[in-house]
Amino acid sequence: MKGPLFFFLSLILLSGLTGTSSLQGQESTIKTLDFYVSSHLLGSDSASYLAINIENTEGWHTYWENPGDAGTPLEFTFATEQNESIELEAMPWPAPIRYLQDGEMWGYGYAKSYSFFFKIGPSVLEKIKNKAIVVKGTWLACNGICVPGQKDLLLYFDSNGQITNSQPTSLAILAEEIIIERFNALPTIAELPLAIDIALAVDSSRDSGMLLYYTLTGVDESAIFKERNLLTPFPHPPFTFKHESLYKDGRGNIYGKLALDWDGEYMDPEIPLPADGNFPTAYKLKFLFTNPISQKIEIVEKEFNSFEQNADERINSLFAVLEEIKTNASTSTNSATSDAEIEAASGNKENSIDDSSLPTTTPSSLGWYLLLAFLGGLILNVMPCVLPVISLKLFSLLKNSQEDRGVILKHNLFYTLGIVASFLALATILAFLKESTEGVGWGFQLQSPLFVIFMIEILFIFSLNLFGLFEFQTPGGAVLGGAKLPTGALGDFANGVFATILATPCSAPVLGSALAFAFASSTATLFFVFLTIGLGLAFPFIVTGIFPAMIKLLPRPGMWMEHLKKFLALSLLLTIVWLMDVLFTQVESILVFALLNLLLTFTFFAFYLRRHMSKKIIWQLLFFAIPLTLLAFLSYSAISPAQQEDVAWIPWSEEKMEEFKKEHRPVFIDFTAKWCFTCKVNEKLVLESKAFDELVAKYHLALLLGDWTKSDPLIGNWLKAHNKAGVPAYFIQKSSGELISLDETISIGEIEKLLEE
Structure with missing residues (x-):
């Protein structure tokens, strides 16, 4: 705990070490940093700003607003030569990094080169026009030992508030592009996400x-x-x-x-x-x-x-x-620590999480990340989730290896076009959501249970095709003589789209940095990175399209290809198992999985009956109506509010409350949300316990669940009317109709006591 003793000792230390500072900018005998001040027009409104550009001596670091377990934040003040204080609007400080200092001490701060920004408002501009001001900086810098420092700079301003003259500096003057980049990288003020x-x-x-x-x-x-x-x-x-x-x-x-x-x-x-x-x-x-x-x-x-x-x-x-996540010790105060290791928080990086992997967007760094994107796309060809589709394309390639070079090139170009078009479509969606401040990431579509269910059904149908239960036909059917077209241009394009969809959650390790770079960079860079990933994924087929002789290196067609089809069908079924596991983490409902099993079963019988019993239209409509109906019910169940499995929760409504009131039946009401931490704790320790199930049975308790995961004005207005600002919120409606509000934390004993009163 930081108490008076710590504060007193800090004052003694600071007073003993700052005596050598002076107006001329001299600090203690150990030089820990230097800074100079520049003026700029920045932001969308081209307002005037002062930039304080700091360069730490190698190995030394300074402290953020919250310095951590010990330390003193940087501080800058402004005054006229007559010592009249001038208040400038400070912009958010650059994002710091975490230091592991001696022992188990944590600190937050900066190393090497970084900048602070202060806005010059209209009233301040009037004060400093054609005048001089003094900028005073004080700091505590550490590198095994900690040394306080101070420097004063005298600045002269013209009538526009721009610096015309200042004391000379030994530091290199930063380019305007770097200043703008640092300004744009400052932390932004945002609403606390619902997540x-x-x-x-x-x-x-x-x-x-x-x-x-x-x-x-x-x-x-x-x-x-x-x-x-x-x-x-x-x-x-x-x-x-x-x-x-x-x-x-x-x-x-x-x-x-x-x-x-x-x-x-x-x-x-x-x-x-x-x-x-x-x-x-x-x-x-x-x-x-x-x-x-x-x-x-x-x-x-x-x-x-x-x-x-x-x-x-x-x-x-x-x-x-729960399992603890092991965090890294970013930096120690040991002088052996290099500045390269801690440069991430110095303000010359993009405002993103992965500081170490997202340097300034220069042409050379963009080229490096495009190379990573290409290699990542190439590696996706052998990742488990996309391998089945790639194998299907390879199978088609072998089957058509004797065809004309132009035909092979056409197949592969349409497949490439499907991949590239899909990646560009993904980039468009991500760019739109990014501009709309939505939180999105790689593989975001697999966060939708509905999307996963449709993917499972499509993959299952593909596996039935590979097992020989049916064949894809051209739209012309009998008119075209029943000609089979499993590898036409449209089919090749669809295979490319399908490969892209399955590739999104299966990123190769080398792809992570490129994607993070893309999400944190400009929209143009995002499109470049996604285009390059697509070209990497399609590259093997681009090469075999241009040089079809390479296909001859593969085995000749034969019976082994029929066996390969069965193996590929099995790989699709294994992919379905993986997608079911994804779905299980999203939807905790026995009903959904029961309906899913029925859907797959009736899908199989629909194709089986079509092949072996009747090809009449009326029977086919009947056969396929059942799985389509099940798919509709399943889609509704997957997106409806989650309910507890062990007890019968009913979606909350005022009408339901009134209905149970007329029946003189006691009701327990739970207003919850998937993003609510306290809700999850109460569910795990109380509402999902055996004791709660016994309580429900004992008092014939009706259960109403108000799911506020997505903003619902009906729930919000009802909670506000009953003096609740948010979730969790718990109520008991007694058999008499009396409504009792519970605390945010609940217990079995408390609920039973209220029911007995």
Whole structure:
């Protein structure tokens, strides 16, 4: 805990080491950094800004607004020569990185080269026109030892607020493009995404201890940048923030907890921690959110009106069943650490998560990532999820190896066109969603249960074709003599589209950096990267189209090809198993999987009966009507609100409440959301327990579920009318019709006690 003793010792240290500073810009005998100031017109409104451009001496680092366990933030002040203070609007600070300092001390700060920006407003512009101002910088720099420093610069401004003269500097003057890039890379202010839920609780294991715990849904561990915090809090007395730990479950959710101390007892006047768990005035905490979904670093806020008091056991029980994510020690204060290792947070990178892999978008770096994109696309040809489709194309290639060179080239070019068109379509969608601030990632379409279900059905139909249960026909059918066209131009194009769809979730490791680079860069770069991935995926077929003699290196057609068809059919079935596992993580419903099994069964019988029983139109319509009906029911079930499996939850409505009231039947109402952390805790420890099932049976309890995962104005307005700001929200409607509101944290004992009253 940072108490008065730490503060007192810090003052002694600073006062003993800063005596050599002066107006001429001299600091202590150890030179830890230097800076100069430049003026620019930046942003969409071309406003005037001052840029303070800093260059740390190699190996030394400075501190962010929240320095961590120890340290002092950088500070810059502005005044006239007559010492009249000038207030400039500070832009968000560049995103820092996390340092592992001596022992287990964490710090947040900067190394090497970075820039701070201050906006010159109209009132300030009037003050500095044709005048001089003094810029004073103070800092604490560390490299095994910590040394404070100070420098003052005298600047002269013209009538437009631009610097005309300043003290000379030994630093290299940065190009305007670099200044603009650093400005655009500053963290942006954003709304707290619905995908993340944050709660505050007392940690009774520590004196004055508290705990922030949170969950982020629908994010894979690989998207987390492990040398940054997921949430880095800004300073906010009387809270003192400690270290973050991240965890994961097996269903694409990330969990975090961040220890903090309540230091109100050290403030003057003293602020005691409220005994009832309700703050007299709400605390709005601000965080630097390393968003793995949008691939950006954002500034978000969360307001806390209260905190949980007896949640230790519940929280510990939850985190005990989760797997901890091992984070990396970004940097130590050891002088052996190179600046290249910590340059990521210095402000000369794109505002994205993967600092180490996203350098400045120069022509050379773009070429490097396009090469990675091409190699990644090439490797996708042998990835498990896309291999079945590639194998089908290879099979078609072997079958047509004796054809004319022009025919082979045509087949392969249409296949390539299908891939390239699909990747460009994906890039268009991603660019649109990116501009709309939607969080999207590679493979985002497989986040839709409906899409996965359709993919399972299509793959199953393809496998039946390979097993010989039916053949694809031309649209002309009997008119064209029943000519089979399994590898026509349209079929080749469709194969390319299909390969792209299956490739999206199966990225090769080398593809990750290129995709992250694309998502964080301009729209033009995004299209270039996706086009290059498509060309990499299609490259083997482009080569065999141009040089068909290479096909001769493959075995000659024969009976082995019929056996290969069966093997490829089996590979499609294995892909279906994989997609079912994806679906299982999205939809926890026995009904959905029962309907899916029936759909596949009746799809098989529809094709079987068509081949072996009757080819009359009326019978075919009847045969295929059953799986089509099942597919419609399945689609509805997959997108309807999730319900508990062990007990009969009914979608909430005021009409249902009134109906049970007339029946004099008690009702338990659960307003929840998939992104709500506290909801998940209560579900796992209470609502999904055997004791709750017994309680439902004992009191013949009706269960209503209000799913607020997607904003529903009916639920929102009802909660607001009953003094609830959000979820979780729990109510009991007694058999008499009396409505009782429960706390955010619930227990079996509390529910039963209310039912008995």
